[in-house]
Amino acid sequence: MAYANYFNEFDWFVKGDDDSYFIIENLRYMLHQYNPQTAMIIGHKIVDSSTKDGYMSGCGYILSKKALEKFVHQVLDGKCEPGIKGAEDLLVGKCLQEEVLFIDAHDDKYEKQIFPVNIEQNFIENLKDIDKWYVESQWAKFYHGNFSCCSEELVSLHYKKPPEMYLIDYLVYHVHAFGHVGNYNTGLPKKLTFEETLKAANEKSLSIKFVDHHIEHNFDENEIF
Template sequence: MHVNRITEIFIFFIGFNLGIYLYFNFLPLHKKFKAVQNHPIKNFPTFEVKYEAKYDTKLADELVKNVRIFCWILTHPKNHKTKIPHMKATWARRCDKLVIFSTETDKDDPDIVALSNLNGREHLWNKTKYAMKYVYENHINDADWFVRADDDNYFIVENLRHKLSQYNPKMSVFIGCRYAVPYNTVDEGYMAGGGHAFSKKALTKFVTKLMPSGKNCIVKDAMFEDVNLGMCFKTHAVFVDALDEKNQKQMFPLGIDAHADKNVNTDFWYWHYIWSHVPQGNLDCCSDLFISAHYVGPKEQHLLEYLVYHVHPFGIVKNQTEKLPEKLKMGEVMKKADEKSISPQYVAHEIVHNFDDDEKDILLNE
């Protein structure tokens, strides 16, 4: 009994000291590990581009000089560290200027501007109006074209410049993926959410004339900012559906895969709303001069960047017949824009254009 008692005391002593050793040596590591797990990443990696593929960029460089693009992205604080760095590391760095609009500033990103403290889709109209007013008041002379993006868009900016270079930024031009809706208040249609572009004249008119008048524009806060923009610009801008000369789609609000899929679900709402007919079920759906896609996550931002700017099939040289596009006459652009939609949602109506005097002068002098 005496020996067993000594053994018990010895085992207790060993166990006690081992417990103290484990406590003081491993618990701090556990606490640090948990702290790292729960601590938000503040200094996000900048994803600096270490190299670029070697291309002849003469034509693209010419467009950079002649087509100035201001990009603005709508986001919210939750996505400051998870989405925005990936956009700035890929397509957004090719814009001439960039501002990100959120509801809070961010000391780690000076490009983020706080507009209001209201998050959520139900406040997107106010957020959009405030953003356009801010851009007009602070940057109207910094660009010819103003591009609105969500924080899950991806743009090929060179193709965007190619598209925009064909139009006169002194005319009110509104470019995107055009939808039709069954309401005569929006019978010109509207540009789908997830990326569209305004000319300098269109942005100026929106802030200084359309919103203050409140004639077609909703003054109070609301959802569906894309529909509301269509209402505002109704009769006051030329609506350009983003299609190339082959009538192939250039801007994709649902992602490219939805258009290349052979198994098209024609009951899906999208196919009832698209303004123009485009080929479906094969790659004829989609332009070689693709401009933008929606619902592109952080990983896909880098994947697209890699596929677009780096992948090259060995031994295959694309036919180098590219040339800078010619300016389109605005009368021809208007004629195309005024064509009836194929959408069953389309409401037939008399076309009216309410242009300012300076825009009328441009049309007369073409």
């Protein structure tokens, strides 16, 4: 168990499916701006009417150290409806609605960093040809049909079979375009204050399914600094 064996060794804990591919360097880059002592989960945020603040797709999400601690205590204290069956990601979301901040993973241009479906869907121009649930459940604005769909700081992809993972690894780490000089900014992102993190978590969704709820978070003094 991650909490029992590794809690004191790490600041962040990743939950990913066995068909998810993570670019670890970009994951670390994204997490650099956040404080792991603030309870938060970062991932692909899904709009859902049965939750107050949506939930994170189980394709891959990241729990801060504080979020993992709160999750374990919620379970041990019997506050997570033990024995209830259902999708793991939705149940975790319901369990932690008032305990953690849910932050949708996108860069400062609102380009997606974590994909719950095949990334190819984001390059389709006609919305009618994209899975309806995927379009309507997007928390942030849904770009599609061009490169604005997807961040240069891509963190993870979903529904990838082993041969596809080898291909992605090859393209990311082994291919070099001769004569191409990139202008990518290699500086680290600035550290966010608690107020800035709270603002990121409280972004209102543009989804037609979104219903705004007032949430009273159970912060403690160690999270707010």
